[in-house]
Amino acid sequence: MPSPDTSNTLLALSNNIAETVEQVGGAVVAINSGSRISSSGIHWHNGIIITSDEALQRYEEITATLSNGQTVPVNLVGHDPSTDVAVFKLQQTEIPVAKIDDATTLKVGHLVLGLARSYEGDIRAALGAVSVVSGAWRSMSGGNIDQFIRPDITLYRGFAGGPLVDAAGYVVGMNTSGRRGTALTIPASTINRVVNQLLAKGRMTRGYLGLGMQAVRLPNNLKASLNLTSASGAIVVNVEPNGPADNAGVLIGDVIITFDNSVVNDTGDVLALLNSGDRIGKTIKLQIIRGGALVELEIVVGEKSVTND
Numbered sequence: 001m002p003s004p005d006t007s008n009t010l011l012a013l014s015n016n017i018a019e020t021v022e023q024v025g026g027a028v029v030a031i032n033s034g035s036r037i038s039s040s041g042i043h044w045h046n047g048i049i050i051t052s053d054e055a056l057q058r059y060e061e062i063t064a065t066l067s068n069g070q071t072v073p074v075n076l077v078g079h080d081p082s083t084d085v086a087v088f089k090l091q092q093t094e095i096p097v098a099k100i101d102d103a104t105t106l107k108v109g110h111l112v113l114g115l116a117r118s119y120e121g122d123i124r125a126a127l128g129a130v131s132v133v134s135g136a137w138r139s140m141s142g143g144n145i146d147q148f149i150r151p152d153i154t155l156y157r158g159f160a161g162g163p164l165v166d167a168a169g170y171v172v173g174m175n176t177s178g179r180r181g182t183a184l185t186i187p188a189s190t191i192n193r194v195v196n197q198l199l200a201k202g203r204m205t206r207g208y209l210g211l212g213m214q215a216v217r218l219p220n221n222l223k224a225s226l227n228l229t230s231a232s233g234a235i236v237v238n239v240e241p242n243g244p245a246d247n248a249g250v251l252i253g254d255v256i257i258t259f260d261n262s263v264v265n266d267t268g269d270v271l272a273l274l275n276s277g278d279r280i281g282k283t284i285k286l287q288i289i290r291g292g293a294l295v296e297l298e299i300v301v302g303e304k305s306v307t308n309d
Contacts, residue, residue: 017127020113020169025123026096027171028115028162030065031074031088033057038065040116040162042098042174043090048199050191051161052176053079053086062088066095069121078198082143082275084176084186085194098163101170103147103187106130114153114175114183116162128153142271149173149185159183197277207274208304209250210243211236215266216255218289226294233257233289234267248299251290258287274301 027043031051039055041064049064056062059076066072072093079086106112108130116124132150139145151164155177163171164185174191178184197204216235223231233255239246256264259273273279279301286297 017113017125020165021115021123021125023169024098024113024163024165024171025115025117025125026067027098028067028117028123029095030117030119030121030158031056031161032063032065032071032119033059034061037157038117038119039160040158041088042161042163042171043095044087044098044100044191044195046097047090048077048195049074049088049090050174050195051086051088052174053081053084054176055160056086059086064088064090065117065119065121066093067117067121067123068095078203080143080194080198080204082139082141082204083145083190083194084139084143085174085191087195087198098171099169100188100192101166101168101172102189103149103164103172103185104189106133106147106149106166106172108133111167112151112153112172113165114151114155114159114162115165116156116159118158124156124158126153126156126159138268138272142268142275144190144272144275145186146189147187149187150178151175151183151185153183155181155183205277205280206304207277207279208243208302209245209270209274209299210240210302211245211250212238213256213267213270218255222289222292225292226289228257230257230263230265232265234264234270244299244302248286248297250286250288250297250299253290254295255289256286257289258285260284 029041030038031041034057041049041051044050074088077087110130114126131152134148137148164173173185173187213234236254280303
């Protein structure tokens with residue numbers, strides 16, 4: 001038999017966890033998009049529901065099952081496959097709003113909860129610890145994610161799109177499936193950025209240069225002669241006529257080594273800087289190698305819309 005002190009401690013922890021699930025669970029909904037297994041969603045702001053984009057089967061005729069068991073229609077605001085965030089608007093229904101906090105407070109070993117809601121309206125929970133926290137990363141489709149967060153929780157069916165909840169009862173991100181079904185969390189700061197852009201514009205936008213690139217390794221003698229810190233860059237293999245790059249004087253064969261003062265090691269570095277969308281319409285500097293010499297060009301970043309199909 002455990003000692004009385006141990007028993008009381010475990011009981012207090014258990015009760016605290018159950019209380020947190022109850023408090024946060026009111027802001028968790030089920031998202032029904034035509035699949036036999038619903039995904040989950042979070043009431044992020046007043047009338048705004050977010051969920052995992054990859055968990056959706058369609059974008060029309062979507063309903064949400066609320067904590068009281070009521071099922072109501074929701075309308076798509078927009079979605080961003082690159083960050084796995086889809087945003088819906090909830091019409092005229094009063095349900096609790098999630099308390100959002102910054103995921104930068106998370107540390108490896110912190111206890112966290114993953115929450116979900118079933119199609120029938122039942123709340124579900126999984127308890128675990130944060131197993132990995134690291135810096136910003138780029139998804140396979142080029143999305144900029146502010147932190148890499150891997151919670152050691154099991155994402156049962158329907159948990160994708162649900163919240164990651166810290167020990168203080170705050171939602172710090174949205175859970176989604178990584179490789180081989182492991183849990184990953186999209187942090188709140190990334191979600192806020194996507195939500196704000198979709199609400200403002202109704203679509204996601206990306207910076208646009210109008211050129212094709214390939215990663216290239218620089219010869220050691222060229223690196224030494226130009227006193228470069230990087231051994232690689234992005235070589236231009238195509239320039240779209242009358243596009244931003246063409247208008248700026250970029251030529252096929254130019255090797256981009258810095259973009260807006262950020263070092264370019266490969267094409268992914270350029271795409272990551274464009275994907276944030278905050279450089280659209282701005283004049284930035286490209287540092288390139290042309291004919292063995294350094295050349296600096298100014299380019300006005302264009303806009304490319306991401307369609308919500």
